[in-house]
Amino acid sequence: xxxxxxxxxxxxxxxxxxxxxxxxxxxxxxxxxxxxxxxxxxxxxxxxxxxxxxxxxxxxxxxxxxxxxxxxxxxxxxxxxxxxxxxxxxxxxxxxxxxxxxxxxxxxxxxxxxxxxxxxxxxxxxxxxxxxxx
Amino acid sequence: xxxxxxxxxxxxxxxxxxxxxxxxxxxxxxxxxxxxxxxxxxxxxxxxxxxxxxxxxxxxxxxxxxxxxxxxxxxxxxxxxxxxxxxxxxxxxxxxxxxxxxxxxxxxxxxxxxxxxxxxxxxxxxxxxxxxxxxxxxxxxxxxxxxxxxxxxxxxxxxxxxxxxxxxxxxxxxxxxxxxxxxxxxxxxxxxxxxxxxxxxxxxxxxxxxxxxxxxxxxxxxxxxxxxxxxxxxxxxxxxxxxxxxxxxxxxxxxxxxxxxxxxxxxxxxxxxxxxxxxxxxxxxxxxxxxxxxxxxxxxxxxxxxxxxxxxxxxxxxxxxxxxxxxxxxxxxxxxxxxxxxxxxxxxxxxxxxxxxxxxxxxxxxxxxxxxxxxxxxxxxxxxxxxxxxxxxxxxxxxxxxxxxx
Numbered sequence: 316x317x318x319x320x321x322x323x324x325x326x327x328x329x330x331x332x333x334x335x336x337x338x339x340x341x342x343x344x345x346x347x348x349x350x351x352x353x354x355x356x357x358x359x360x361x362x363x364x365x366x367x368x369x370x371x372x373x374x375x376x377x378x379x380x381x382x383x384x385x386x387x388x389x390x391x392x393x394x395x396x397x398x399x400x401x402x403x404x405x406x407x408x409x410x411x412x413x414x415x416x417x418x419x420x421x422x423x424x425x426x427x428x429x430x431x432x433x434x435x436x437x438x439x440x441x442x443x444x445x446x447x448x449x
Numbered sequence: 450x451x452x453x454x455x456x457x458x459x460x461x462x463x464x465x466x467x468x469x470x471x472x473x474x475x476x477x478x479x480x481x482x483x484x485x486x487x488x489x490x491x492x493x494x495x496x497x498x499x500x501x502x503x504x505x506x507x508x509x510x511x512x513x514x515x516x517x518x519x520x521x522x523x524x525x526x527x528x529x530x531x532x533x534x535x536x537x538x539x540x541x542x543x544x545x546x547x548x549x550x551x552x553x554x555x556x557x558x559x560x561x562x563x564x565x566x567x568x569x570x571x572x573x574x575x576x577x578x579x580x581x582x583x584x585x586x587x588x589x590x591x592x593x594x595x596x597x598x599x600x601x602x603x604x605x606x607x608x609x610x611x612x613x614x615x616x617x618x619x620x621x622x623x624x625x626x627x628x629x630x631x632x633x634x635x636x637x638x639x640x641x642x643x644x645x646x647x648x649x650x651x652x653x654x655x656x657x658x659x660x661x662x663x664x665x666x667x668x669x670x671x672x673x674x675x676x677x678x679x680x681x682x683x684x685x686x687x688x689x690x691x692x693x694x695x696x697x698x699x700x701x702x703x704x705x706x707x708x709x710x711x712x713x714x715x716x717x718x719x720x721x722x723x724x725x726x727x728x729x730x731x732x733x734x735x736x737x738x739x740x741x742x743x744x745x746x747x748x749x750x751x752x753x754x755x756x757x758x759x760x761x762x763x764x765x766x767x768x769x770x771x772x773x774x775x776x777x778x779x780x781x782x783x784x785x786x787x788x789x790x791x792x793x794x795x796x797x798x799x800x801x802x803x804x805x806x807x808x809x810x811x812x813x814x815x816x817x818x819x820x821x822x823x824x825x826x827x828x829x830x831x832x833x834x835x836x837x838x839x840x841x842x843x844x845x846x847x848x849x850x851x852x853x854x855x
Contacts (some may be wrong), residue, residue: 357838
């Protein structure tokens with residue numbers, strides 16, 4: 316199984332590797348997978364007041380396809396609204412990266428990571444609104 | 450100076466054919482192409498003579514006689530023939546077989562098939578260092594045990610089993626002792642007398658010979674019998690029918706002769722090279738774990754876990770260097786290495802393991818290049834790893850409830 320050129324590209328030239336401040340109110344953090352499975356993705360989003368993803372960062376413990384899937388995810392969701400980001404599907408990632416069947420689960424995890432980050436952001440927003448008494 | 454790329458450090462998977470071996474084989478493709486079983490003309494006689502010479506060469510490599518060597522298509526076939534053949538022939542004496550969880554699939558799957566046919570199989574565990582304990586073998590033996598199959602050296606971690614002690618245990622109880630010696634013969638000293646081996650599987654392509662040819666040693670004194678698994682013209686004293694792969698066999702013989710002659714010197718050289726690689730990596734990279742016994746290990750073999758970095762990603766990063774990994778991501782079944790798991794290596798560390806297999810044609814220059822590359826790439830991957838980030842900030846990763854655990 317040779318790696319697809321796109322997968323290698325995401326590894327050699329990773330986009331958006333890094334971390335944001337977990338505690339910041341406008342940051343959502345998704346952490347999915349498990350070390351025991353060999354796949355862990357952390358995906359973070361920084362969201363504007365208008366609900367647009369201004370920035371996204373990721374870190375991944377996993378194979379080349381997992382790294383590429385999460386890297387691609389952060390590339391795509393930058394500039395999207397939260398609703399648009401929620402509708403990113405793993406099948407789109409599979410197609411873009413030419414993932415073979417045995418690697419499809421990597422794309423599923425990336426989709427989960429996006430949703431997890433959005434859920435975390437929304438939870439924090441609800442929490443802060445409650446405090447303000449809105 | 451960069452060595453020539455790509456670099457091959459996966460000699461447990463296969464080895465390049467030694468040029469001297471290829472030279473020995475070539476005449477048997479074009480000029481001396483006869484069938485070794487053609488008894489009535491010079492083409493057959495020449496082929497037969499070459500096959501018999503190779504037989505002696507392979508036998509000498511394990512301290513046996515040529516009459517005890519049966520040619521096969523490879524060690525997988527030899528393992529099948531040994532275990533199925535002995536189990537069937539001696540089935541009146543009992544139905545119990547003993548092996549270990551870390552054996553090669555050719556042994557494990559053969560045992561599974563025998564279980565379906567009504568045999569009982571005990572799969573012994575291994576110690577943390579990857580080796581089978583002879584006491585565990587003794588404890589597992591019953592008066593219904595007919596075959597014990599345990600490997601000389603493990604293909605994944607390179608650890609060497611105490612086969613001489615195990616052989617004594619097996620002989621004391623009168624069962625047949627089969628040794629899959631594929632990874633060890635040609636690299637470490639091994640002989641059938643001191644190990645009380647009754648059946649031994651051998652493979653050419655693990656000792657710089659061609660793929661597609663192997664052998665099974667079948668003891669004659671005292672006589673060990675096996676039921677053949679391939680029927681036909683009765684070749685190899687009825688034990689394995691089929692026209693012999695003459696060029697392959699000639700190559701195997703030459704490879705065995707070279708390995709035997711160069712064993713001591715090559716062993717020293719590979720051990721030094723391997724230690725250079727191991728110590729070089731350990732000096733450059735933190736949080737590494739050696740998998741398996743350091744003392745009882747094949748000279749060229751290294752299996753290391755790099756915490757917080759997944760094995761397949763590291764292999765992709767080490768482009769132009771051929772190695773392998775125990776990570777689930779590299780297996781078609783998405784299961785991490787069963788050998789590492791059997792040794793008690795935690796699953797997440799199994800996913801971070803890399804196997805290096807140094808061989809006859811590796812150089813110091815290549816080792817130094819790889820040490821440097823491993824240092825760089827592990828650093829880069831750790832910078833991308835959420836687990837490394839957590840570990841650096843003091844988070845106890847083992848204490849986390851992972852959402853994805855299944």
